[in-house]
Amino acid sequence: MISVLIVEDDPMVAEMNKFYLEQVEGFQCKGWAKSVGEALIKLADESFELILLDIYMKESNGLELLSALRRGSKRIDVIIISAASDKDSIRDALQNGAVDYLIKPFEFERFLAALSAYKEQHFLFRNQDSLDQSELDKLTGYRKEPSTVQDLSKGFTRHTLRTVWKAVETHNANSFSTEEIAVSSGISRVSVGKYLAVLADMGALNSELTYGTIGRPVQRYRMSSRGSSVISKFI
Template sequence: MIKVLIVEDDPMVSEMNKFYLQQVEGFRAEGWASSAQEVLDMLGENVYDLILLDIYMKESNGLELLSEIRRRGLRIDVIVISAASDKESIQEALQYGAVDYLIKPFEFSRFRAALNGYKEQNRLFRTQERLNQSELDKLSRFKQERTASQELAKGFTRQTLQTIWRAVEACNCEFFSAEDISAVSGISRVSAGKYLVGLTEMGVLEMDLVYGSVGRPVQKYRISPSGRTLITQYI
């Protein structure tokens, strides 16, 4: 059983994370802390395998806590769960050894994929003295494979999604329509529109209705602030 410490200063969010955790086999919530000092005290008194770490806390900064944990040489893994979607926070968390990074709000399937991937990593490290290249490669790409297979809606394929995303980036404009993406990608306007709606539901895109001088309003899309991070979970 993997022992988990939940670090979150909002009791309701902490309870939600605990509830999600209980839905994944092999994990048990062993404690809750709401500040960096509380975490360090608990790590000195108890043994945990994994921390679910928020960055924004009233009395503490999760990245500073993660840095201090590494400075002290504490052997514990960390999955960051935070509303922070800026590249600096994400990069810093990964540099300090976070094994995964979930941006709030997240889908349960993404949470489950992160935990199942970590469980597989934990199992290999506990049961084997050495890893071969294929096992190591599996660990390095599990997030992409698991989340894409679990989270893509029925009727969506990764290959088409990749084509649509390349067209989105190739548009090189703030707002774009299904017709714009269809013209760049070569995919029909109806299919392009379906994928753009799907990307909006995933949080990758934002949609606005643009009213012209005549006719019905046109659905226009743009990449959300965290879109380029979120899309990596699907393609």
């Protein structure tokens, strides 16, 4: 089991993170600290392998803890879970070795992806003395950019991609949902959702979750600045 320390000053958020953590096999929450000071005390007394770290806390800034860890001799991995979305905080976190960065609010699927990727990395480093290029590429997230429609995914066609993209272009710089593209393109919502997800992965679209007053959050998309150039090779 991978031992985890949650560093978060909001008890309700800390409890939610713990609940999410308990849904992922292979992890165990062994402690909670509501400030950098408390975290340092716990780290001195107990052994942890992973920290789920908030940045904006009332008494301290989580990046101080991350910097302190990197200056010290302990090898403890950190995943940032924070509302901090400014580029300076993100850059500082990544440059100080955070293995992932989740911006609040997030969905469980993103949390699961972060923990699953970390678990694979953790056991790979623990069990192997060296890595080959394919294993390293997997850890660093390197993916060969697809060059044809067939490279995108099994079942994708140029005709459907062209139809979806034409519907996307009608929105120009405005955001849109899967449902809106399905209506305007005449393609099923499930199929449109798959195409939009791939287009977002390719960088042709930007995606964001929007929260209304009622119901679940909605995934919305917007054409990226390089969307047309990315899609041109496929359609």
